[in-house]
Amino acid sequence: MLDNAIIMVSIILIINIVYVTFSTIRMILTLKGRRYIAAFVSMFEITIYVLGLGLVLDNLDQIQNIIAYALGFGIGVVVGSIIEEKLALGYITVNVISSDPEIEFTKQLRDKGYGVTSWYAYGMDGDRLSMQILTPRKYELNLYETIRLIDPKAFIIAYEPKQIYGGFWVKQVRRSRIKSGKKQEQKEKETAQLDQ
Known part of the structure; x- marks a missing residue:
């Protein structure tokens, strides 16, 4: 399944969007003093990060994977910020x-x-x-x-x-x-x- 380039790019993109979204939320929770919730979120964040980075590092010769990783990172920042605005903590x-x-x-x-x-x-x-x-x-x-x-x-x-x-x-x-x-x-x- 991972041999198909489109599927690989999609998986990397989605994984990085989810990872950076969790990262943004964890950072905001930490700044708001909600350290235990932030620690819980960070467990999912790091698991997703390792999966996504592993896929990219195993296929460094595929430029589309690196582009998907970078694009997912940017989209994840936006999604995380939108979620934080909806939560409106503090x-x-x-x-x-x-x-x-x-x-x-x-x-x-x-x-x-x-x-x-x-x-x-x-x-x-x-x-x-x-x-x-x-x-x-x-x-x-x-x-x-x-x-x-x-x-x-x-x-x-x-x-x-x-x-x-x-x-x-x-x-x-x-x-x-x-x-x-x-x-x-x-x-x-x-x-x-x-x-x-």
Whole structure:
């Protein structure tokens, strides 16, 4: 079966896509502090790696195998990154500077379940409202959308905290009090209808 060049190229390509996908996920799990899951994933990763590399090294005279190996590596990086985005492990901290300190920004975000610390600041063009918000990564895009709806001119900076300890944020965020955008909008519509 491995004598057929097309089958050999396909096997090498698939093996390397799977290997690099596992490698990418393992690296991300390690960075997120999930070492035991990362160790478990690495067992499959190395087994697949040895199989794929062995096939290529046994057939170094076949340039298509080397090309398939390299192509599989590149595709594996993309696939692993997509899977990591879907998993959305960890938390993100978002710093927001509102152009209008009079907007009830903090209240609106807290009503949606986000932990917000805010303070008044002074920028080049006058007073500002500065906020720091912690959210699980899976709610990151919803948070950005909410911020843009409240203040389209808001300045946003986001980063992943290395370690989180204590405070109101962690308790509330871990309890998943954050309401997704669609669920919150539906709830607000139902409340408005009842009030009428």
